[in-house]
Amino acid sequence: MANIADVAKAAGVSASTVSYVLSGKRTISKETADRVHRAIREMDYRPNAGARALASARTNIIGLVVPLRAGQNVPVVMEFVAAVVTRARSHDHDVLLLTQDEGVDGLRRVAASALVDALIVMDVQAKDPRLTALRSLDTPAVLIGVPERSTGLSAVDLDFAAAGSRAIEHLAELGHRRIGFIGQPPKVYERGTGYAERLLTGLHTAAAEHDVTLSVAPCESSMAGLRASVTQLLDEQPGLTALIVHNESVLPALREVLLERERRLPDDVAVVAICPDDMASSHGIDYTNIAIPADELGTAAVDMVMSRLPGKNSAETRLLAPDLTVRDTTPDLKAR
Amino acid sequence: MANIADVAKAAGVSASTVSYVLSGKRTISKETADRVHRAIREMDYRPNAGARALASARTNIIGLVVPLRAGQNVPVVMEFVAAVVTRARSHDHDVLLLTQDEGVDGLRRVAASALVDALIVMDVQAKDPRLTALRSLDTPAVLIGVPERSTGLSAVDLDFAAAGSRAIEHLAELGHRRIGFIGQPPKVYERGTGYAERLLTGLHTAAAEHDVTLSVAPCESSMAGLRASVTQLLDEQPGLTALIVHNESVLPALREVLLERERRLPDDVAVVAICPDDMASSHGIDYTNIAIPADELGTAAVDMVMSRLPGKNSAETRLLAPDLTVRDTTPDLKAR
DNA sequence: CCACATCGTCGAAGCGCTTCGATTCTCGGG
DNA sequence: CCCGAGAATCGAAGCGCTTCGACGATGTGG
Numbered sequence: 062m063a064n065i066a067d068v069a070k071a072a073g074v075s076a077s078t079v080s081y082v083l084s085g086k087r088t089i090s091k092e093t094a095d096r097v098h099r100a101i102r103e104m105d106y107r108p109n110a111g112a113r114a115l116a117s118a119r120t121n122i123i124g125l126v127v128p129l130r131a132g133q134n135v136p137v138v139m140e141f142v143a144a145v146v147t148r149a150r151s152h153d154h155d156v157l158l159l160t161q162d163e164g165v166d167g168l169r170r171v172a173a174s175a176l177v178d179a180l181i182v183m184d185v186q187a188k189d190p191r192l193t194a195l196r197s198l199d200t201p202a203v204l205i206g207v208p209e210r211s212t213g214l215s216a217v218d219l220d221f222a223a224a225g226s227r228a229i230e231h232l233a234e235l236g237h238r239r240i241g242f243i244g245q246p247p248k249v250y251e252r253g254t255g256y257a258e259r260l261l262t263g264l265h266t267a268a269a270e271h272d273v274t275l276s277v278a279p280c281e282s283s284m285a286g287l288r289a290s291v292t293q294l295l296d297e298q299p300g301l302t303a304l305i306v307h308n309e310s311v312l313p314a315l316r317e318v319l320l321e322r323e324r325r326l327p328d329d330v331a332v333v334a335i336c337p338d339d340m341a342s343s344h345g346i347d348y349t350n351i352a353i354p355a356d357e358l359g360t361a362a363v364d365m366v367m368s369r370l371p372g373k374n375s376a377e378t379r380l381l382a383p384d385l386t387v388r389d390t391t392p393d394l395k396a397r
Numbered sequence: 398m399a400n401i402a403d404v405a406k407a408a409g410v411s412a413s414t415v416s417y418v419l420s421g422k423r424t425i426s427k428e429t430a431d432r433v434h435r436a437i438r439e440m441d442y443r444p445n446a447g448a449r450a451l452a453s454a455r456t457n458i459i460g461l462v463v464p465l466r467a468g469q470n471v472p473v474v475m476e477f478v479a480a481v482v483t484r485a486r487s488h489d490h491d492v493l494l495l496t497q498d499e500g501v502d503g504l505r506r507v508a509a510s511a512l513v514d515a516l517i518v519m520d521v522q523a524k525d526p527r528l529t530a531l532r533s534l535d536t537p538a539v540l541i542g543v544p545e546r547s548t549g550l551s552a553v554d555l556d557f558a559a560a561g562s563r564a565i566e567h568l569a570e571l572g573h574r575r576i577g578f579i580g581q582p583p584k585v586y587e588r589g590t591g592y593a594e595r596l597l598t599g600l601h602t603a604a605a606e607h608d609v610t611l612s613v614a615p616c617e618s619s620m621a622g623l624r625a626s627v628t629q630l631l632d633e634q635p636g637l638t639a640l641i642v643h644n645e646s647v648l649p650a651l652r653e654v655l656l657e658r659e660r661r662l663p664d665d666v667a668v669v670a671i672c673p674d675d676m677a678s679s680h681g682i683d684y685t686n687i688a689i690p691a692d693e694l695g696t697a698a699v700d701m702v703m704s705r706l707p708g709k710n711s712a713e714t715r716l717l718a719p720d721l722t723v724r725d726t727t728p729d730l731k732a733r
Numbered sequence: 734c735c736a737c738a739t740c741g742t743c744g745a746a747g748c749g750c751t752t753c754g755a756t757t758c759t760c761g762g763g
Numbered sequence: 764c765c766c767g768a769g770a771a772t773c774g775a776a777g778c779g780c781t782t783c784g785a786c787g788a789t790g791t792g793g
Contacts, residue, residue, distance in 0.1 A: 109748085115778045453778040
């Protein structure tokens with residue numbers, strides 16, 4: 062395996078010149094650069110990553126902490142991971158995968174051993190024990206999901222409050238005044254998951270503004286759970302005409318469960334789903350939805366973390382505006 | 398940040414002694430080792446990964462190539478990834494994520510720059526262009542999925558031929574003699590995907606042995622696709638009494654589509670699914686299934702690749718025996 | 734009681750790269 | 764015509780670790 066000295070010899074220059082050709086950190090004449098590039102190509106030279114890391118104190122690796130426990134939102138996680146890897150590569154970085162289970166120790170380990178230049182942490186809870194650890198590290202980090210206190214840390218997320226408002230607003234415009242909300246499983250709320258709560262805030266705010274009566278029901282991710290939630294909502298508001306669903310795993314069964322209660326979708330009950338786009342249109346009926354833009358989030362996270370690499374660029378919180386796509390589950394009532 | 402020299406000084410020994418305490422490659426007296434460990438703890442010392450890699454020519458990182466394009470089998474991929482990461486950690490290794498898109502170049506890049514010690518490549522096709530590249534590298538590799546020619550490379554997969562036989566056998570034992578097979582989308586077969594073909598081989602072999610008439614239909618992953626396949630199978634064998642389904646994404650709709658053709662599941666048509674366990678029992682009815690053991694595959698892949706790390710241990714192909722779990726979709730006909 | 738392993742430890746030589754002066758040469762302005 | 768600035772390149776000093784050979788001390792068998 063060729064090393065930088067071999068290349069230098071072949072090109073008739075010193076090793077440092079080869080290094081500068083590669084990094085562009087000093088000016089090198091065109092002719093020299095060409096000779097070096099030719100030598101590199103001929104010898105199929107690739108700088109040794111370890112040596113590079115040692116000498117430059119940069120590994121060009123981003124650590125990505127992923128919730129790998131099996132759950133409903135696996136496809137979203139995957140899409141997100143894909144976006145991060147792709148974007149990282151376009152910044153000439155690789156991605157090291159860490160699991161949630163490694164917890165605080167895992168973060169410390171990879172940061173302290175200088176294995177990674179930066180960290181992206183998914184699925185951040187409102188009060189996340191990892192936050193203090195991250196603050197004490199001098200490895201830049203970006204959180205996916207906004208915690209209660211994000212001081213000193215960068216974070217990016219969908220603007221769930223705006224998403225909640227947008228959903229209500231859309232339904233209100235169509236004339237709906239009695240709306241039910243089917244949420245995440247109860248334990249998500251108990252855990253204090255920021256996004257779930259922010260969504261609720263947005264819903265309530267907009268409901269008040271638009272003179273909408275809103276009933277809320279958390280929902281287990283099962284047929285039985287869905288039945289229970291629907292029952293609860295219909296008990297509270299027998300006349301409800303629309304649902305907002307923030308639980309992608311109940312979408313497949315929703316139509317059937319509504320039929321059991323003699324409500325047809327979308328004629329008797331309109332639905333706005335908050336879910337990734339590809340989940341919106343793969344259940345026989347195409348749901349009007351507000352997208353969870355995993356792709357954009359991943360891309361944004363990488364960009365943010367990269368911008369903080371050199372100096373201590375200041376932390377920022379970025380909320381992506383919600384995007385509502387009208388499909389078949391929210392027909393225009395007035396058009397009849 | 399403390400380095401090995403600081404630790405050595407604090408413990409009153411030389412740097413090499415600290416190194417040997419950490420690696421255990423030479424005998425160190427208990428007292429000295431204790432002093433060193435104490436110093437390490439007190440200073441919260443972590444060896445620098447880059448320096449280690451440079452000096453030892455080992456990064457303790459495994460490269461994992463994952464098909465990140467959105468597809469039906471995302472949950473399986475994820476489970477697999479989780480298993481790999483977990484197992485790698487228990488061997489004191491981390492996992493670097495690479496996408497399929499990086500292709501041959503990606504493999505060359507990480508191997509030649511000595512970023513990874515070993516490679517695990519998922520979703521290997523029968524004739525995979527990456528195979529030659531992998532052979533030419535001197536980075537050990539393990540393939541998930543057995544290609545046509547696996548000379549010189551290690552591979553691990555479910556024994557799909559045995560799985561096919563097992564499914565037929567189970568149904569035959571229950572008295573079924575007319576069986577239909579619902580497969581993957583046509584393009585999977587066109588692509589020459591080894592496992593899909595091996596499954597077919599197993600099915601046909603066992604069908605011949607057990608005097609079973611078998612009809613085969615590839616199946617697009619959609620409601621429409623499923624209807625088409627079911628229609629095809631019923632045209633070929635109006636009297637079929639059982640289905641083998643190797644397409645997890647049609648499981649949710651299967652019962653409904655069969656009802657459209659006036660067949661009740663499982664009374665009129667028994668079903669064996671070939672799918673991960675958790676997909677078998679999350680569709681209202683619990684499918685009898687042969688598991689796709691993503692977890693075991695991932696674990697095995699890591700173990701295999703680790704065993705090849707030191708010298709050039711010889712390559713091996715490992716086929717995991719299929720495991721059929723009887724649930725509600727293959728009732729015992731005789732028991733009536 | 735000596736030759737000789739064995740144990741426990743140390744010092745030094747790298748591993749392959751980046752980066753910081755230093756050096757040489759060229760050129761334009763005063 | 765001289766000086767200073769900039770361009771282009773080199774040499775050498777690390778970066779923090781592993782590992783090899785060496786060495787004193789201790790134990791062991793003849």
